[in-house]
Amino acid sequence: MFRKAILLLGVAVTCCLLWFAVYDYRQAGPIARENLRGLALSLTTAIEKLAANDPSLETLHSFHPPDVAYFALVDRRGVYRFHSNHDLVGTTVAHGSAKESALLNWSETSVVLGTGERAYQFASPVNVSGEPFLLVLTLHTYRSDAVTRRARLNMTIVVALVVVGWLLSLGLSRYARRQERHEEELARREALAKLGEMGAMLAHEIRNPLAGIKGFAQVIAAKPQESRNGAFAQSIVTEAVRLESLVSELLLYAAHEPGTPNDFLLAPLIEHTVSLCGPDAGNGNVGITLNCPADLLVRCNRDRIEQALLNLVHNALQAMAQGGELCVIAAPSGKNAVITIEDNGHGIAEEHLPLVFEPFFTTKSRGTGLGLALCKKIVEANGGKITLKSRVGEGTVVTMVLPRAR
Structure with missing residues (x-):
């Protein structure tokens, strides 16, 4: 599911990037055309003012903006009254005379210069000293092409x-x-x-x-x-x-199903489990101390947790063959319930501690080595964890952490 989500996110980001790139490219042409049109309108206004200030049009010969390829003023008869090329002044427009209607409308088109360069041509009607002219303005497209x-x-x-x-x-x-x-x-x-x-x-x-x-x-x-x-x-x-x-x-260790979790009170379960081991504790001269809040609820599979507790209590009693004291304490801790089973038996050697939860590891002469391994599997299958601390001659403390009921 996570990989599919990442793949879908990557596809979405890719589509967005490609759409943005194509959209930006498609908008570049109209934007470049608008830039040329804006420049042409600005130059038209400047040329019209220069021509109005100098009806002889001589001032226009010194007007050479870098973006202008050439510009010309054509009267209503189609004669060049001004052209950037002095030789064309007074000649007739090659495509025929400029009609009256043509002088009243503006146009824009793309033309090819004699050098083979493609340029932008803008035609706009202007008025010089009360006489209508057609301003033909041809611009280089360097910046728009950029x-x-x-x-x-x-x-x-x-x-x-x-x-x-x-x-x-x-x-x-x-x-x-x-x-x-x-x-x-x-x-x-x-x-x-x-x-x-x-x-x-x-x-x-x-x-x-x-x-x-x-x-x-x-x-x-x-x-x-x-x-x-x-x-x-x-x-x-x-x-x-x-x-x-x-x-x-x-078979219990090999089972994969942790069972259906349910909410139950922990105190009755601990009391019932300890009561099952009561005869063994009495025969072994072992005193048992219980401490668990009556309202402590956990959410686990009750039968499996009872089995794990029974194994841990039975192991503790076996560790106190000469008698001792067994303490089973449960208390809430945030979202969890912590159960501590502590004995003062013979303890476990330090080099054996990393192996106590391994299947078939045992220090007993007739043990199977599956008890603690089974407890670990049960607790973890129910969303908890189990730890063990021990010192030789001082006893063992096993701590089970189980999820509390919401």
């Missing part, structure tokens, strides 16, 4: 910039896409490597209980009537339950 050339250059630059911009964008897009594919390939390889490592650890975890089950079953099969077979059968059941627990945790 306006057109500048507009053409601007359009060329804009089009070139747009083309270069799109080529650069295309190149960057291809580079970004290739980089993205490269990162995806690296992530896939890393996932495959983790999967291989996970498979090896899973095979190791499953092989140990299977070996025990196989050995006990062989003893029972060899001497089915012995009295000790009852204990062996119980060992088979214990190992089978261990395998079932491992498979269940593995």
